[in-house]
């Protein structure tokens with residue numbers, strides 16, 4: 001039986017092949033590989049899509065987070081509050097900037113940063129909060145922004161999984177002081193290599209990010225501060241320009257596929273994703289929870305699905321405070337119980353805009369084959 005992959009980048013490419021191929025050819029013909037009109041045009045088009053004043057293309061989502069922190073002058077001695085349940089790059093970028101990540105536990109249902117626990121973590125050193133719109137669903141931004149306002153903190157959205165997501169009718173990436181996107185190939189809007197973007201309404205901040213991404217340069221050979229080689233290249237920008245007009249359709253297809261999974265799982269013991277009624281979840285990942293233990297634990301379900309030819313992964317198995325790299329923080333098991341439980345229960349099922357109802361039915365059948373057996377055991 002054929003495999004059902006977690007994501008199918010080939011299906012998407014084939015659906016828009018002439019547009020992608022033409023975009024790549026355009027860059028090859030121009031030989032403008034670094035900076036140039038493709039990068040500028042994509043920055044403008046992405047800013048317009050979100051309704052923000054400005055956007056800067058950068059080398060990756062990680063670079064976007066690193067530069068956003070630097071451009072807000074956040075560094076050694078500063079603390080930045082974020083979630084322990086995220087891709088490692090969120091916490092890594094805080095440390096790369098020289099600051100200290102401070103973790104706050106998550107909401108059990110959305111798996112996003114829990115605003116009710118943030119204030120207890122604020123100290124005189126706290127400078128910013130980085131909520132992650134995990135799996136493609138916005139964090140509770142009104143609450144987070146209100147806390148930030150009360151304490152004079154910056155809020156930087158980690159929107160790496162939230163292209164096309166909305167919070168109370170407004171796009172993720174346009175909700176706070178700044179936002180960071182990744183265009184890693186599997187993201188809702190992905191390029192064919194590495195890429196990222198910083199967005200903001202603060203044009204002075206954006207100008208600073210623009211300088212920092214390019215060796216702190218003002219003229220061709222004049223460098224006014226320490227910067228990085230963190231540019232978005234023109235080939236990636238051209239590919240992203242070809243894809244951006246399709247993003248709304250792709251998000252609608254992802255949402256329809258998520259809805260279909262919800263219906264197929266209805267009435268079962270599988271916990272389906274919680275979507276707040278005021279959010280438009282972009283379903284970067286369709287993440288179910290399975291609370292079984294012993295020989296019916298989540299990892300056994302993952303093994304069963306993998307054997308059945310179904311591409312599943314765990315987003316993410318080890319919370320940040322339990323990562324070996326942060327052992328020196330001395331935060332053991334039990335520090336963030338919600339994040340720890342979630343990490344033991346989540347698993348991401350195949351989801352992409354081209355997934356068919358037949359493929360989804362096969363995925364759900366394979367899950368039920370395991371859960372039924374575990375009930376009998």
Ligand SMILES: *Cc1c(COP(=O)(O)O)cnc(C)c1O
Nearest residue numbers: 060061062087089090160182184
């Ligand atoms: C993908 C991702 C990043 C990092 O993006 P890269 O482009 O891979 O550097 C950061 N944060 C989150 C939440 C992500 O999913």
